[in-house]
Amino acid sequence: MKEKTGLKRVLATIISVFTMLAVLLPAGCSSGTEGDTPALQESDDADDPVSQESAVLVAVFSCTGHTMPIAGYITDELGADLYVIEAEIPYTEEDIKYYTDCRADREQNNPEARPEIAGDLPDVSGYSTVFLGYPIWHGQAPKIIYTFLEGVDLSGKTVIPFCTSASSPLGTSAENLQALAPDAVWQEGRRFAIGTAAEEISEWIQSLNVQPE
Ligand SMILES: Cc1cc2nc3c(=O)[nH]c(=O)nc-3n(C[C@H](O)[C@H](O)[C@H](O)COP(=O)(O)O)c2cc1C
Numbered sequence: 001m002k003e004k005t006g007l008k009r010v011l012a013t014i015i016s017v018f019t020m021l022a023v024l025l026p027a028g029c030s031s032g033t034e035g036d037t038p039a040l041q042e043s044d045d046a047d048d049p050v051s052q053e054s055a056v057l058v059a060v061f062s063c064t065g066h067t068m069p070i071a072g073y074i075t076d077e078l079g080a081d082l083y084v085i086e087a088e089i090p091y092t093e094e095d096i097k098y099y100t101d102c103r104a105d106r107e108q109n110n111p112e113a114r115p116e117i118a119g120d121l122p123d124v125s126g127y128s129t130v131f132l133g134y135p136i137w138h139g140q141a142p143k144i145i146y147t148f149l150e151g152v153d154l155s156g157k158t159v160i161p162f163c164t165s166a167s168s169p170l171g172t173s174a175e176n177l178q179a180l181a182p183d184a185v186w187q188e189g190r191r192f193a194i195g196t197a198a199e200e201i202s203e204w205i206q207s208l209n210v211q212p213e
Contacts, residue, residue, distance in 0.1 A: 039086060040122050043079045056080035056212050057124060060133035061144055063091050063104075066164045066194045071133045073201035074162070078212045080131070081122075085148050088116035098138070108138040114147040121151045129158040129210055130184075132177070136165035136191070141173045149180040160208065161189030164196075 056078045060071035068084075075082045095103035107113040124130060132148075134141045141163070159181065161174040170191040178186045190204060 039084045039119050041082045041084075043075070043081055055126070055128040056131070056210060057083060057122065057127040057129070058131040058133065059083045059085060059122070059148065060131075061085035061135070061142060061148070062133070063096055063135060063142070067133045067135050067162075070162060070164060070192050070196060070201060071131070073198045074131050074133075074205060076198075077202055077205045078210060080212065081127075083122040085144060086118040087144055088118045104137055104142070107143045108140060110143075113143040114150065115142075115144040117144060117147055117151065121148070124152045124154060124157065127157060129160065129212075130154060132159055132161045132189075134161075134163050134173075136163050136168045136171070136173060139168055139171050139173065141177055145177060146180055149177060154181045155183035157184050158187055158210075159184040160187045160210075163189070163191050164194050165191055166194070 058071050058075045058078075058080045060067055060082070062068040062071070062084075071082060071084075074080060091104065098105055107115060132145065134145045141161075161170065161177060163170055163173065168191070170189050174186065174189045178184075187208065192201070
C-alpha cells in the first residue's frame with residue numbers, strides 16, 4: 001500500500017515536470033528573436049511557410065512616413081522581415097525643412113556625413129535578398145542609408161532599392177549606393193509616388209521574380 005502511494009507520488013512528479021516543460025519550452029525556444037533590436041520585425045504570417053526564416057529583408061528609412069507603407073506592402077507580399085532604420089538623433093521638423101540649410105540639407109551636401117543609426121544593425125547573414133527603401137533627399141538617398149550600407153555586409157546578396165519622392169526619379173541615387181556595397185548584386189530599383197497603392201507594389205514584386213525562400 002505504502003509502495004503504491006510512493007509510486008503514485010513519483011508518477012505525479014514526472015507528470016508535473018512534463019507539464020511544466022510543455023508550458024515553458026515554447027516560450028523559451030520559439031521566438032528566436034532574443035537579442036534582436038525592436039527595429040527588426042520578423043514576419044508574423046502564420047500561414048506563410050517562410051515565416052520566421054524569410055530569405056527576404058526589407059530595410060527602410062522613412063522620415064515623414066511616406067516610404068513606410070511601401071515597405072509594408074513589400075513585407076506583406078513576400079512574408080519578409082522588416083528592419084526600420086532609425087536615426088540615433090531623430091530628425092525634427094526643423095531638421096528636414098529643405099532648402100533652409102537645415103540638418104538634412106547639410107548632411108546631403110557633406111560627402112562625409114554618416115548619421116548614426118539607433119540600436120543594433122540587423123544580422124543580414126540569413127537573407128538572400130534585401131529591399132532598401134528611402135525618401136529622395138536632394139536627388140539622392142539620405143546619408144543614413146550610406147551609414148547602413150557601410151555597417152552591414154551585403155556581399156553576394158541581391159539588393160533592390162526603392163524610394164518615394166515628391167517628383168524626382170530614383171535617378172543616380174541607386175548608382176551612388178552601389179559604390180558602398182559593390183559586392184552585392186544590385187537590381188534595378190524603382191521610385192514610387194507618395195500614396196502608391198498596394199496593388200502597384202504587388203505587380204512590381206511579381207515582375208521581379210524574387211524567391212522568398
Ligand atoms: C531634406 C529633403 C530633401 C528632399 N529632396 C527632394 C528631392 O530632391 N526631390 C523630390 O522629389 N522630393 C524631395 N523631398 C521630398 C521627399 O522625397 C518625399 O516627401 C518623400 O516621400 C518622403 O519620404 P518619407 O516620408 O518616407 O521620409 C525631400 C524631402 C526632404 C526632407
